[in-house]
Each structure stands twice: as C-alpha cells, then as structure tokens.
Amino acid sequence: MENIARPSAAEAILLPHRSFTAEGEAYLYAAETGGLFRMDKGVRDALSALASSGAGAVPGEVLSDLRRAGLLGTREGGRPAGRTAHPPLRLRTLVLMLTYSCNLACRYCYEDREEGCVPPADGKPAPREMSRESIRENVRFLLDQSGENRKVSIVLFGGEPLLRFPLLRAAVGDARAMASARGKEVSFSLTTNGTLVTREIAGFLRESGVSVCVSIDGPREVHDVNRPYASGRGSYDDVERGIEYLMENRSGVPLAARVTLGRGAVDVRKTFDHLRGLGFDEVGFAPASAAEGSDAALPGEELDLVLDGFRDLAAGYAADVRERRMPAFGNMTQILAMIHRGDPMPYPCGAGIGMLAAEPSGAFYPCHRLCGVGDPMGDPTRGIAPDARARFLDGAARRCESVCDACWAKNFCAGGCYHDAYVRQGDLFAPSTHYCRWIRELFLLGLQTYVRIQNETPTFLEAVLGERGIA
Amino acid sequence: MKHLKGVNRKGKKIEEEKGDLPVVEAQGSIPFMHTCTSVFNPGYEIDWTGSTKQLCTPIETDLFGTTDMYCWWPGQAPDTYNNPDWNADCTRAMKDWMKLKVVKPEW
Numbered sequence: 001m002e003n004i005a006r007p008s009a010a011e012a013i014l015l016p017h018r019s020f021t022a023e024g025e026a027y028l029y030a031a032e033t034g035g036l037f038r039m040d041k042g043v044r045d046a047l048s049a050l051a052s053s054g055a056g057a058v059p060g061e062v063l064s065d066l067r068r069a070g071l072l073g074t075r076e077g078g079r080p081a082g083r084t085a086h087p088p089l090r091l092r093t094l095v096l097m098l099t100y101s102c103n104l105a106c107r108y109c110y111e112d113r114e115e116g117c118v119p120p121a122d123g124k125p126a127p128r129e130m131s132r133e134s135i136r137e138n139v140r141f142l143l144d145q146s147g148e149n150r151k152v153s154i155v156l157f158g159g160e161p162l163l164r165f166p167l168l169r170a171a172v173g174d175a176r177a178m179a180s181a182r183g184k185e186v187s188f189s190l191t192t193n194g195t196l197v198t199r200e201i202a203g204f205l206r207e208s209g210v211s212v213c214v215s216i217d218g219p220r221e222v223h224d225v226n227r228p229y230a231s232g233r234g235s236y237d238d239v240e241r242g243i244e245y246l247m248e249n250r251s252g253v254p255l256a257a258r259v260t261l262g263r264g265a266v267d268v269r270k271t272f273d274h275l276r277g278l279g280f281d282e283v284g285f286a287p288a289s290a291a292e293g294s295d296a297a298l299p300g301e302e303l304d305l306v307l308d309g310f311r312d313l314a315a316g317y318a319a320d321v322r323e324r325r326m327p328a329f330g331n332m333t334q335i336l337a338m339i340h341r342g343d344p345m346p347y348p349c350g351a352g353i354g355m356l357a358a359e360p361s362g363a364f365y366p367c368h369r370l371c372g373v374g375d376p377m378g379d380p381t382r383g384i385a386p387d388a389r390a391r392f393l394d395g396a397a398r399r400c401e402s403v404c405d406a407c408w409a410k411n412f413c414a415g416g417c418y419h420d421a422y423v424r425q426g427d428l429f430a431p432s433t434h435y436c437r438w439i440r441e442l443f444l445l446g447l448q449t450y451v452r453i454q455n456e457t458p459t460f461l462e463a464v465l466g467e468r469g470i471a
Numbered sequence: 472m473k474h475l476k477g478v479n480r481k482g483k484k485i486e487e488e489k490g491d492l493p494v495v496e497a498q499g500s501i502p503f504m505h506t507c508t509s510v511f512n513p514g515y516e517i518d519w520t521g522s523t524k525q526l527c528t529p530i531e532t533d534l535f536g537t538t539d540m541y542c543w544w545p546g547q548a549p550d551t552y553n554n555p556d557w558n559a560d561c562t563r564a565m566k567d568w569m570k571l572k573v574v575k576p577e578w
Contacts, residue, residue, distance in 0.1 A: 021555050028475065035482035037475040044552040051550070065474045069485055304563060342481025454478055462480075 014050050015073045016408040020444060022451040029447055031408045033070030034342035036447065086393040087353050089384060091145040092152055094138060095357035095368040098167055099159040100128040104193050105230040108262050108288035108296035128159075130360040132170055134380075138358045139175045141380035143182055152179065153187045156210070157357070157368050162196040172208050189213060191258070193227065195235050197242030202249040212246060213256040214239065214280075218271035226262050240278070247279045254281035256330065261306060262288045262296040268309025276328055284330030285310075289369075289420040297424075303438050310442060314449045321457045326464075335446035336453070337465040338412060346400050348414040352377060352392050366392055369419035374428060395429035403431045412443040549574035 016031040019039070028039045028047075046058045046066065066072050102109075139154070146152045154175055161168055172188055179186040190205065194214040205212055216239055217226040224234025246255055257280040259271055268285060275283045287303065290296035298306070313329040320327040327333065338345070347353060351366035356377060358364055363376035364384070377392065378385040399415045407413075415421070416432030416439070424434070453460055477483035549557045549572075560570040 019552060026552065027478065033481060033485060034479075035477065035485045036479040037482045037486075038478055039476075040474045043474045048550045048552055062474050065472045068472060068488070069475055069482075301563075301565075340479050342479045451478065 013073055014047070015071050016406055016410065017071050018408040018440075018444065018447070019044070019047060020447060022448040023455050025451075027447070027451055028069070028071075029408065030070040031410055032073070032344065034344045034411055035069050036339060036342065036450070037069055086390060086397075087347075089145060089352075089389070090147065090149070090354050091142055091356060092149055093155060093350065093355040094142040094152070095155040095157050095355065096130060096135060096138060096171065097157055097159065097357060097359040097368060097371055098130050098135075098161045098171070099164045100360065101163050102158060102160040102193070103163060103195060103229065104160070104227055104235055106227045106260075108226065108260060108290055127360040129164065130167070130358075132167060132174070134358075134360070134362055135167075135171045136174055136178070137362070137380040139171075139178050139186075141383075143179060143184055145384075146184065150183070151185045151187065153189065155368070156188060156190040158191075160193055160196065161190060162192050162201060165196070165201055169204060172210065176208075187211070191215065192242075193235065193239065194242035194246075195238035197245050199245050199248070202242075202245035205246070206249040206251045206253075209251065209253060211253045211256070213258050214243060214246070215258050215260065216243075216275065217259050217262070218265065218267070219274045222265040222267075222271065226260065226265065243278055243280075256280060256282040256284065259283065259285045260288050261285055261298060261302075262290075263298055263302065266298065266302045266305045266309070268306055269312050272309075272313055272329070280328065281326070282328050282330045282333075284334075289417065289423045291424055303435075307438060307441055307445075311445060314445055318449055318452045318456065321453050321460045332446065332449060333465070335412070335443065336450055336461070339446055339450045340461050340465040343411075345411045345414055347393075347396050348416055348418070351418065352389055352396075366418070369417075370422070370428070373419075373422060392428075399429045399431050403433070407436070407440070409440045409443045412446070413439045 018029045018031075020027055020029075026039050026044055028037045028043065029035075030037070042059065042062045043065065046062045049058055063072065142152055142154070154171075156168055156171065158164075168190075175186050175188075188208065188210040189212070190210050191213045192215070194216060204210075215227070217223045220234065220236040223236045223239070227235050227239075229235055257275045257278075259275070261268075271285075272283050285306070287298050287306065288296040310329075310331065314332055317327040317329045317332045349355070349367070351370065355367060356364045357366070357368040357371055358380065359371040362379045362381075364378045364380075365371045365373070365376060375388040375391070376385065377388045396415070396418070400410065404410045404413070404415050413432075413435075415429070416435055418428045421430045421432050422428045424430075424432070450461075472486050475482075475486065477486035551557070554572070554574050557572045557574055558564075559572070561567040564571075
C-alpha cells in the first residue's frame with residue numbers, strides 16, 4: 001500500500017526553492033542544499049499541494065525525496081544544516097592597493113566619496129602609495145596564511161596601478177622569489193584602465209604571466225562619457241592603443257574586459273560585440289555602485305534592458321559551447337560554475353574569508369572596495385584583528401539569516417555586494433533589496449542556461465566549470 | 472530517489488547518497504519570513520528593521536516576488552507547474568500586466 005503522510009500539527013514547511021521548465025522538462029533548484037534536479041509529475045503535484053493552504057495527502061515516497069533534496073524543514077529548527085561558527089581565514093587572494101592615485105576621473109568612481117577610501121586617520125592623511133617594504137610584508141603574510149594551499153594569488157590594484165609601474169614590476173619579482181623560496185606558486189592579475197600600457201609594459205606583463213583585466217565601458221561614445229580624464233577629455237583613444245599593445249603581446253593568458261554599466265548606457269549586446277571585436281577573450285558586466293537617483297545609478301527600466309541583453313548573450317553562450325568555442329560572457333561562466341558546484345554560500349563573496357585587501361598605510365580591509373570603510377581587519381605585522389573580522393562576518397551572517405533566508409536565490413546573491421549596500425544605503429550589511437527581482441531573474445537565466453548546456457554539451461560543465469574558482 | 476534526478480554536481484551527490492530518511496508526517500503550510508511585519512507588530516508603515524526600505528512594493532513592480540508563497544499577502548497567481556505560460560505575453564509587468572492570462576481551473 002502506498003505510504004501516505006497524514007496531515008498533522010507538527011507540519012513540515014517548504015524551504016526556499018525554484019521550479020522552472022527548460023528544454024521541455026521540469027526542474028527544481030533547492031536553495032538549502034544547492035542541488036539541481038529534474039523532477040517528475042509526482043513532485044510537481046506535491047509542490048502544488050504543499051504550497052496551497054489546503055494541502056492534501058502527499059505520497060511518503062515523494063516527501064522522502066523532497067526532504068533528501070533539502071526542500072522540507074520543520075518550524076522547530078527546521079534547517080537541514082545550520083552554521084554555527086565563522087569560516088576560518090583561508091587566505092588565497094591578496095589585493096595590493098599599490099596607489100590611490102588615478103589618471104582618470106570616471107563618473108561613477110567610488111574613490112572620491114568623502115567616506116570612501118583613505119579617510120584621514122587622526123587628522124593626518126593616510127599614505128596614498130604603497131612602499132616596496134610594505135609589499136614584501138604583505139606577501140610574507142599571504143604566504144604565511146596560505147596554509148596547505150600551494151597556489152596563491154595577488155591582485156595588483158589601485159587607483160591606477162600602472163602609474164607605479166616600477167613598483168609593480170618590483171612587486172611581481174619580489175613576490176615570485178619569496179613564493180618559490182617556500183615552494184609555493186603565485187599568480188598575478190592586474191586591473192587597469194589601460195591608458196598607460198606601453199609596448200614595454202605589455203611585454204613585461206606577458207613575460208611575467210600576469211593576467212590583465214582592462215576596465216573599458218564599450219564603444220568610444222559610451223566609454224568617453226563614463227571614463228574621462230579630469231580635464232574632461234575622453235580616454236578611449238589611449239585605452240585602444242593600450243589594448244593593441246596587449247594584443248601584440250598575447251600569451252596563453254586570457255585578456256578580460258570589465259564593463260561598468262552606468263545610467264543611459266546599457267546596450268549590453270553592442271558593448272559585448274565591440275569588445276570582442278577588439279580581441280578580448282572574456283567580457284564581464286557590472287552595474288555601477290551608486291546612490292539611488294544619482295547620476296550613475298541605473299533606474300529599474302534600464303536594469304530590465306540589461307537583463308534582456310544578458311538573455312541574448314546567454315543564448316550565444318550556449319551556442320558557443322555547442323560549437324566548442326570558449327564563450328566570452330564572463331558573468332554567465334561565473335553563474336554556471338556556481339550552479340555546477342552547488343555549494344550553499346552564505347556570503348556574497350570571499351571578502352574577509354579567502355580574500356583581503358592591503359592598503360598603502362599597511363592596514364587590511366575585507367576587499368579593495370572597502371578600504372577605509374569600517375574597522376581595519378589587521379595588518380601584516382600584527383596579523384588579523386579577530387574582533388574586527390568577527391564583527392564583519394557577524395554582520396554578513398545576520399543579514400543572510402534574516403531578510404535573505406526565505407529567498408531561493410540566496411546562494412547566488414547572499415544579500416549582495418557589501419560595498420554597493422554601503423554606497424546606496426550607508427550600511428555594509430543592508431541587503432540590496434533594490435536588486436532582488438533582477439538577481440532572481442538573472443539566476444533563473446543561469447539555471448535555464450545550465451540545463452540547456454547539460455543537455456547539449458555535458459562535458460563542458462565538468463571540464464571548464466568544475467575547476468574554475470569563484471572570485 | 473525515484474522522483475528527482477540530480478542534474479548538477481550537488482544534485483547527483485544527494486541522489487547517490489544511501490540511507491533511509493524518516494518518513495515525515497507533513498502538511499503543507501505557508502511559512503512567513505521576515506520581510507513584512509505581522510498584524511501584531513507596529514504595522515505596515517515600517518519594516519522589521521524600523522525603516523521603510525524593505526516595505527512591500529506594488530505587485531506590478533515585482534510580479535514574481537509578490538506572487539510567491541513567501542510574501543505575507545501573496546498576489547493571486549496560478550501555479551506555474553500546470554500553467555507555465557500564464558505570464559508569457561507579459562515581459563514587463565509594469566507595462567504589460569493586462570496581458571497576464573486568466574486561468575480557469577478545470578473541474
């Protein structure tokens with residue numbers, strides 16, 4: 001006889017999930033476990049029954065499957081797995097803020113905000129440039145803290161790091177020597193505005209295997225509005241020349257473009273095609289972090305247009321995979337990698353967990369965008385400040401356990417970027433609720449694309465996404 | 472698992488796990504979370520943090536967020552398993568909400 005569960009007072013509750021159809025089949029994503037499943041009609045009927053207030057009987061076998069997948073909990077301590085302690089610091093990535101100086105004056109830049117980077121400490125302005133000794137101390141700290149990790153990564157950041165090219169070159173040499181003396185391997189990535197790249201610099205970057213990410217916002221008419229010099233002159237011509245040098249010096253390391261989407265310039269497809277035309281292997285997009293209603297903030301209807309553009313690029317992504325071309329739409333690769341692994345993620349990023357940023361005064365902050373915001377998280381000589389780190393992770397966990405707890409997209413977003421929340425709402429741990437709908441639609445697009453690739457080219461997922469790190 | 476087939480790495484892992492889980496006596500219910508205040512709390516003019524930032528938005532500005540079961544007062548929407556196309560012509564709810572399909576249950 002079929003095992004029928006009887007309605008009872010100690011009822012089970014449905015935990016956050018999303019069901020959707022793709023490729024003619026019904027699928028189910030369970031947020032508590034991160035598991036993605038194809039479901040049969042029995043499960044579809046059960047979900048309908050469980051979600052309606054007058055739930056009828058659901059076969060015990062289906063309930064058992066749902067419980068296993070992480071869809072059923074109880075009101076009393078119903079979570080399948082709870083989090084009790086902060087994750088240990090597993091430092092893999094250290095961002096070096098080589099300088100706070102920059103030769104551009106981008107319209108959405110967060111560095112010029114009063115409460116942004118480098119607030120005066122004790123009335124004295126903090127140093128704006130990192131010293132070579134400070135770099136060495138930071139690298140030593142990274143290697144000390146990396147534990148069993150044989151590979152560590154250093155991000156060369158600023159300001160515009162190429163304003164200090166001699167320092168950057170020294171940093172790469174020093175870090176490599178220090179790492180190899182301890183049997184470790186260090187990889188470098190550089191985020192640059194591209195205007196200062198010369199043949200010499202491009203040659204150095206290739207020889208040193210530094211992966212380069214150029215901040216460029218699209219065709220000239222868009223880029224020059226978003227990213228001018230302080231004089232107002234556009235920077236497109238100089239970036240284009242820099243990119244040419246980088247292309248002449250191509251190696252096996254992919255060249256990435258990072259696009260910031262600001263108000264009035266959201267033609268994702270056009271931008272993507274333009275940057276592919278310039279030779280970039282990967283293109284990633286992010287809306288500008290900006291206070292609501294400010295000059296740079298995207299209004300809701302423009303966020304919708306961005307989503308439409310992403311849908312278009314996602315279709316191209318699946319087609320690329322089918323034809324064995326490495327797809328260039330970076331955001332989608334990131335989402336798919338996350339879905340593929342399916343690890344529930346209670347934090348929006350690795351800030352303060354696997355990543356720290358070191359700023360010129362020597363202090364650590366959770367990430368490059370949060371330098372000078374809140375308490376420092378320690379420094380390379382005295383080590384991590386456990387209280388500051390605990391406060392930060394507490395804030396992050398509180399946010400995720402409250403407002404975001406019921407959302408099926410919480411593993412993807414976990415409340416959103418701390419810095420974005422800080423700029424918009426003045427609170428690092430305010431959930432970015434203005435993006436909720438957008439984030440859920442984007443994650444759904446990711447799930448649908450995942451299923452499509454799973455059906456068409458399943459080998460791609462394990463081969464390409466399985467080993468890919470999440471920034 | 473007979474009714475769910477793992478698709479991603481985690482889903483497959485769960486599917487392969489052995490061992491019996493207890494059969495649950497279950498009844499569906501709508502959990503309400505922390506996004507709105509309950510009737511005994513101060514009211515709908517502020518949210519649970521005491522600010523207005525997280526108050527409900529009108530249904531047409533967040534069609535999907537306000538029709539799922541986590542909304543305190545969910546908007547009426549057909550279930551999407553049996554009516555996957557109910558919003559097919561409504562790409563932007565703010566503009567196209569009149570194109571939402573009316574779903575009549577079959578008796």
